[in-house]
Amino acid sequence: xxxxxxxxxxxxxxxxxxxxxxxxxxxxxxxxxxxxxxxxxxxxxxxxxxxxxxxxxxxxxxxxxxxxxxxxxxxxxxxxxxxxxxxxxxxxxxxxxxxxxx
Amino acid sequence: xxxxxxxxxxxxxxxxxxxxxxxxxxxxxxxxxxxxxxxxxxxxxxxxxxxxxxxxxxxxxxxxxxxxxxxxxxxxxxxxxxxxxxxxxxxxxxxxxxxxxxxxxxxxxxxxxxxxxxxxxxxxxxxxxxxxxxxxxxxxxxxxxxxxxxxxxxxxxxxxxxxxxxxxxxxxxxxxxxxxxxxxxxxxxxxxxxx
Numbered sequence: 001x002x003x004x005x006x007x008x009x010x011x012x013x014x015x016x017x018x019x020x021x022x023x024x025x026x027x028x029x030x031x032x033x034x035x036x037x038x039x040x041x042x043x044x045x046x047x048x049x050x051x052x053x054x055x056x057x058x059x060x061x062x063x064x065x066x067x068x069x070x071x072x073x074x075x076x077x078x079x080x081x082x083x084x085x086x087x088x089x090x091x092x093x094x095x096x097x098x099x100x101x102x
Numbered sequence: 103x104x105x106x107x108x109x110x111x112x113x114x115x116x117x118x119x120x121x122x123x124x125x126x127x128x129x130x131x132x133x134x135x136x137x138x139x140x141x142x143x144x145x146x147x148x149x150x151x152x153x154x155x156x157x158x159x160x161x162x163x164x165x166x167x168x169x170x171x172x173x174x175x176x177x178x179x180x181x182x183x184x185x186x187x188x189x190x191x192x193x194x195x196x197x198x199x200x201x202x203x204x205x206x207x208x209x210x211x212x213x214x215x216x217x218x219x220x221x222x223x224x225x226x227x228x229x230x231x232x233x234x235x236x237x238x239x240x241x242x243x244x245x246x247x248x249x250x251x252x253x254x255x256x257x258x259x260x261x262x263x264x265x266x267x268x269x270x271x272x273x274x275x276x277x278x279x280x281x282x283x284x285x286x287x288x289x290x291x292x293x294x295x296x297x
Contacts, residue, residue, distance in 0.1 A: 010114075015121050034133055065155075072163050079170075083286075
């Protein structure tokens with residue numbers, strides 16, 4: 001496998017698909033969070049690859065930095081929500097969070 | 103196959119297999135371990151793609167944040183006291199062997215580097231991946247609003263020159279997020295039996 005644009009995009013696609021499957025199948029709230037991290041990471045791989053192999057230049061790297069920072073913020077808030085949910089329900093099973101179901 | 107393709111193959115395989123293992127692991131601890139493997143290999147891919155500052159930020163923020171996730175996941179999902187914490191002697195021997203090998207590798211690579219003039223030595227070694235990856239100064243300048251890597255005086259250039267405003271917005275956003283997380287996660291009365 002040579003290091004060209006399509007290889008990087010394939011790695012990003014694998015990360016994205018794994019993240020989506022992880023978000024859809026895990027019943028653990030922390031597992032869903034890890035799926036979100038994988039999806040954002042796949043997007044980062046694409047940004048950096050386009051920054052390297054096209055004339056996008058530095059913009060791709062700057063965008064991936066923003067994605068990293070916002071993912072850290074999202075993880076902090078989601079962990080706080082999971083902790084709050086655990087305080088109320090004594091579990092972090094996402095299927096138990098059905099109080100708002102219509 | 104040159105060195106860059108070999109390294110890319112290794113780290114791309116580690117990234118993909120780590121992500122797949124995250125999906126198929128059952129316990130949170132193993133999921134977090136495979137996530138660390140996947141994210142660390144992604145940082146190595148960033149280094150290979152000449153994005154050294156992004157790779158360093160990935161290692162610092164993402165992998166560190168994931169370790170925090172691991173700790174919180176273990177804390178939240180432990181459904182009872184650990185039955186068996188002590189490691190077996192075989193695992194101790196195995197871990198010691200791995201640690202000694204790692205020490206040998208680190209010491210060998212320390213001795214293999216010419217530390218006197220690192221920038222010129224790297225440039226003369228002819229490794230294009232290492233020699234062209236110095237992106238720290240352009241990224242910092244673009245966050246301050248100037249773009250040394252683009253000619254903004256060309257005709258038809260309507261893009262904003264830098265990232266000063268998003269940088270400030272992200273700073274305030276991080277402050278708000280941290281205060282909000284501390285507010286959400288503060289200790290409250292536990293509703294026992296309502297779950």
